[in-house]
């Protein structure tokens with residue numbers, strides 16, 4: 001089944017286009033997730049509240065039912081204003097979009113990374129679009145983003161008519177540092193966190209997680225009463241995932257949570273070995289220099 005001329009999907013990933021043409025069925029079944037114990041994140045009290053509805057945070061402070069605590073999720077509402085959002089979307093859309101998996105499109109600005117061989121190179125990385133610079137500059141305002149130095153910036157587009165989604169995954173742990181940032185644009189969606197069922201040793205390069213031996217992997221099965229966490233990502237908000245939600249849970253965006261076109265800009269930093277003073281710095285110093293450029 002060669003889908004290279006049809007869409008961007010590979011392996012188990014699918015979109016409406018290839019599902020129709022090859023009679024494929026999507027792998028993720030949200031109905032089965034709804035049957036698990038689920039809770040939604042409230043960004044105002046930093047707690048999870050029982051239930052699937054990700055808009056539960058709007059009931060704050062009048063939540064009812066049981067609450068749970070999971071450290072490692074941060075949301076800043078209205079990180080950018082409406083005029084800035086309009087301007088960002090307009091500027092992103094002046095640049096070409098590349099097809100990606102599961103009906104998404106993307107614009108990638110960052111070095112070339114071979115996650116399997118764990119090899120890093122400049123590739124055609126040339127810095128970042130100047131129209132997006134103010135977003136990176138504003139990271140300084142957020143205390144948990146202290147010393148955040150962006151190495152990769154990736155715009156993603158999700159359209160309902162493509163059946164766009166992103167399958168459960170953990171962002172690579174060898175090259176990408178602890179703090180994963182996402183700026184959401186154009187419409188709200190939900191990030192769904194699910195138990196990380198390890199499929200094979202070192203999947204996502206989890207052996208490279210700092211202090212991995214101290215972390216109870218997979219935490220959910222061992223001692224956490226919740227199997228699915230729903231995190232609303234309102235348009236114009238900034239989400240930061242770190243700690244356990246970044247390393248020990250997979251995150252995904254379900255097709256049913258894309259109701260309108262949604263864009264986001266995802267940001268990644270290097271892991272400590274590739275930062276100044278780290279043991280891999282000789283391999284990364286040119287890339288760190290390049291990541292200061294805006295064009």
Ligand SMILES: O=C(O)CCC(=O)C(=O)O
Pocket residue numbers: 154156166171182191251253264266
């Ligand atoms: O679209 C999003 O908010 C999540 C994207 C994501 O998880 C990724 O690019 O690794």
Ligand SMILES: [Fe+2]
Pocket residue numbers: 169170171251
């Ligand atoms: Fe991700």
